[in-house]
Amino acid sequence: MTKIRGSSLKKKFHQGLRKLFGVLPANFRFSIYRRMVECDPAPDLRLELKIADTQEELEDCFKLLHGAYVASGFMLPDPSGMRITIYHSLPTTTTLCAKYDGKVVGTISMIREGVFGFPLQSVFDLQQVKAKGGNIAEISALAVHPDFRATGGAILFPLMKFMHQYCTEYFDTRHLVIAVNPEKIELYEALLFFERLQANVVDQYDFANGAPAVGATLDLHHAAEIFKAGYKGRPSRKNLHRYFFMQNLPNIKLPKRRYFTTNDPVMTPALLDYFFNEKSKVFEAMDDRKKSLLWSIYDLIEYRRILPMLSGTALESHPLRRHQRYSIRCPAQIRFDVDGRSREFVLNIIEISLSGFQAECRIDVPLKVPGHASIVLGAADTSEVKAVALRSKVTDVGVFYGFRVEEADVVWRSCVTALEMGQTSADLSLA
Incomplete structure (x- = not known):
């Protein structure tokens, strides 16, 4: 007492x-x-x-x-x-x-x-x-x-x-x-x-x-x-x-990335299943809207048995984005042939998918004109793709362009595959 x-x-x-x-x-x-x-x-x-x-x-x-x-x-x-x-x-x-x-x-x-x-x-x-x-x-x-x-x-x-x-x-x-x-x-x-x-x-x-x-x-x-x-x-x-x-701490172990990605996803299908199905009821307690949003970002076949089923909507009818977008921050140059002369534009790419990318540019980019882009996806990975700017959006912080990739090379496809699988660390094979 x-x-x-x-x-x-x-x-x-x-x-x-x-x-x-x-x-x-x-x-x-x-x-x-x-x-x-x-x-x-x-x-x-x-x-x-x-x-x-x-x-x-x-x-x-x-x-x-x-x-x-x-x-x-x-x-x-x-x-x-x-x-x-x-x-x-x-x-x-x-x-x-x-x-x-x-x-x-x-x-x-x-x-x-x-x-x-x-x-x-x-x-x-x-x-x-x-x-x-x-x-x-x-x-x-x-x-x-x-x-x-x-x-x-x-x-x-x-x-x-x-x-x-x-x-x-x-x-x-x-x-x-x-x-x-x-x-x-x-x-x-x-x-x-x-x-x-x-x-x-x-x-x-x-x-x-x-x-x-x-x-x-x-x-x-x-x-x-x-x-x-x-x-x-x-x-x-x-x-x-x-x-x-100003201080450097050797105690900090920063992530090693192969690509210039801005996220470090760690939730494999096994980890998602363990934490959100086996150990907790987080997935079970989600409403259909949240479940559908989860399906929209984990749309690979490896995740299907892990993700929660929609209670009111059949999975087959659920609208998924055709190609998932991934956050990245990398430099690029694109060359267009306009009015008989070649012009190059410097881009800052912020988002990519298998079929396209979004980028910022400080000068006006011609729309619906085929171009050739050289994109530095990582320190040892430069992709050469054919692309066309389809639309532009003016914001308070700059002008952003949506590009469609007309022809992707193996470097581009390998990068997107790694992002889909959540495997973006530097220990990936460089082959």
Whole structure:
């Protein structure tokens, strides 16, 4: 009884301190938060940061997440002992893990916009963020093992650095968005310079078991200069600008890719079956609309026995896109013969399929004129295809063209096949 009473008094004392701290001016509070930063520029090499890509790593991440969310009241206990969401099933979601001595001690997920949108879109408006251009990634599913939560950011800061580096260098991301508990939002504002999406707090956020939430965003195009100003004059171990933008951590194992893709899909048919059918009821609980969207992205025969059947619509009548599109960021040149002379255009390709691609160009591309494109799909893979621009679209961030590939070579077909199978790492045969 004495122990319980002591714990209650301690909790009330901390609540009182938070109330007193809360009356201080925001700039003063944020400055105090930044003074409390402690980031180790040379973490123990027993710490490894990588993409969770094995069944064991993913399972450990989902278990760690389940424990943290249940303890915080953000979800009810699940019989699987794991927190697995529909977003984890998508190739546009990447889960990172921090491992210490081979054991998963931290995890975080990045969700690029896919067929299900973003979790926080159910309660927050992203139109102002989208209007600025560039891809968005929702940062979600953050958890640190209880044994490391009192270590002054020894796991959290390396994990956040990995997330930032992955998003900027590999995930083709400009904007980060988050939905966090109101008690935590000031840490993101003070330390990482997130800005709120809206002033008010959402009272009930279904994705977190009805807990209150605050939405916020960070524009990575301007983050370096903002961090530099905010941490000006801070010593190395308390300087997140130096840590995020200038420091190299050998603990981080970045993905090796054969092609210039922007996603690192890991969900094989076997992994999808294990996590979403065998260990959880995520697929079973989906409505027909979500099931059909899932079928539209996993349309290879290897996935058919794994994916959930539609309850109200026969599979044969389900409309699937003829050729699935894949996110990529690669340079290209295309040559047209116009009015008796040859003209070359520099393209930035952002999406490909077996039958075409989408690209940005800074000057007007002639439509419905056959051309020859040289496309650098990877460091050792250049494709030569015949293509024609069929349409153009003017946006706030540039002009984009839709091309049809009239004649593809073996390099193009091999790349698309690898993307279809989710096999894009550098250890693929270069034959």
